Amino acid sequence: MKPNHPILSTGVVLLFAVACGLAVGNVYYAQPLLDAMAEAFAMNPATIGIVVTLTQVGYGVGLLLLVPLGDLLNRRRLIVTQTLLSALALLMIALASNSTWLLIGMTLTGLLAVVTQVLVAYAATLAIPAQRGRVVGVVTSGIVVGILLARTVAGGMADLAGWRSIYLLSAGLTLVMALLLFRVLPKHEAAQPASSYGALLGSVFTLFKEEPVLRQRAVLALLTFASAMVLWTPLVLPLSAPPLSLSHTQIGLFGLAGAAGALAAARAGHLADRGLGQWSSGLSLLLMLVSWLPIALTQSSLWALLLGVITLDLGLQAVHVTSQSMIYSVRPEAQSRLTAGYMLFYSIGSALGSIGSTAMYAWAGWLGVCLLGAGINAVAFIYWWRTLATKAQPLEAVSH
Incomplete structure (x- = not known):
């Protein structure tokens, strides 16, 4: 039985988007709160990035172990169950009495937040x-x-x-979202192919072997999201310190600028549908690289930071949407496993960027952070160019 396409109305698509945003937001609430968490639990500011890193590690484990289940189990039950468990993990963070419980809660929150990728694949x-x-x-x-x-x-x-309040609020909203998804998601879907869980996980690595586009786009995901976390994870440190001394609310407002850039990139999917995914990727990677110039001026101009944030997140989102559109076109029957493989690299990149950026800030300050981010983006652009050149070689051979 084929999926009932009319059920994917505009309203349902928007519900998917809101559910994804709420779930993945749970992973990132900590970034502007790292200084408050470090103070609350007497953690070293140079190593507080471990909070974000463990969340990304949990996310990576979830991508490998939970997301492929979307190709095996009823996705409505899988999505609703993960959403309910996410609410419990958020309560664990909100009620944490020491750093151990905080880190456990963060890891579980990351593990369960991969429901976003099950929703995207669905x-x-x-x-x-x-x-x-x-x-x-x-x-x-x-x-x-x-x-x-x-x-x-x-x-x-x-x-x-206080910093705990956001986790209490999100736990309540997550429960509401679980109810909405239970009521709206299709109760019946096409029968999933019979397969063991072990074979399902193994097939994720088989897809990497068989699909060059998955390998290439996964590497780009690792590099682009590593550079994004190099910006966002330590950003609270220079902004909250003298001479800027911004409040948490003021620091959080820079997320609005990034959101504007991300929304502007939503049309990247249309370009991929028209066969222009490779060139939109190259332009987006170049935008990300250039964005580090104004970002480097953060401590002397918040307007420069604003411009850099918008540009970087525009490029990031455009590459991400294009990559997913290209990947989903190769194996329609393996959407969840393709997502798991691709996003696993995203999670690795995010984790490395988070822990590396706070260590770099402690060692070389904000300029060192910007050089690290720009260096990662330069590698991403060169990699994209080389994969493009590799594809062009067979065409040149034929022409001769």
Whole structure:
């Protein structure tokens, strides 16, 4: 039985996007709160990035162990169950009495937040091929906007009611979202192919072996999200310190600027549908590289930081949407496993960027952070160019 495509109405697509944004936001609330958490639990500011890193490690484990289940189990039950468990993990963070419970809660929150990727793959499955890029673009925009607005909301809530308040609020909203998804998601879906869980996990690595586009786009995900975390994870440190001394609310407002850039990139899916994914990727990677110039001026000009944030997140989102649209076109029957493989590299990149950036800030200050981010983006652009050149070689050989 084929998916009932009309069920993927505009309203349902938007619900997917909001659910994804809420779930992935749980992973990123901590970024503008790292200084408050370090103070609350007497953690060293130079190593406080471990909070974000463990969350990304949990996310990576979830991508490998949980997301492939979308190709094996009923996705409605899988999504609702993960959402309910996420609410419990958020309560663990909110009620943490010491750093051990905080880190456990963060790891579990990351593990369960991969429900976003089950939702993205499900939306791609339900969409007709001609609209798949647009649907993926809208849903993925929900993810990126959720990541960025998480910082804004977390900063405001911390100033109003302490850093724990955002996790209590999110636990309540997550419960509401579980109910909505239970009521809206299709009760019946196409029968999943019979397969063991072990074989399912092994097939993720088989896809890497068989699909060059998955390998190439996974490497780009690792590099681009590593550079994004190099910006966002330590950003609270220079902004909260003299001479800027911004509040959590003010720091969180920079997430709004990033959200604007992310929304502007939502049309990247349309370009991928038209066969222009490679060139939109190159332009986006170049934007990310250039964005580090104004970002480096943060301590002398917040307007420069604003411009850099918008540009970097525009490029990041455009590459991400394009990559997912290209990947989902190669194996329609393996959407969840393709997502797991691709996003696993995203998670590794995010974890490395988070822990590396706070260590770099402690060692070389904000300029060192900017050089690290720009260096990663330069490697990403060179890699993209080399993969493009590799594809062109067979065509040149034929022409001769």
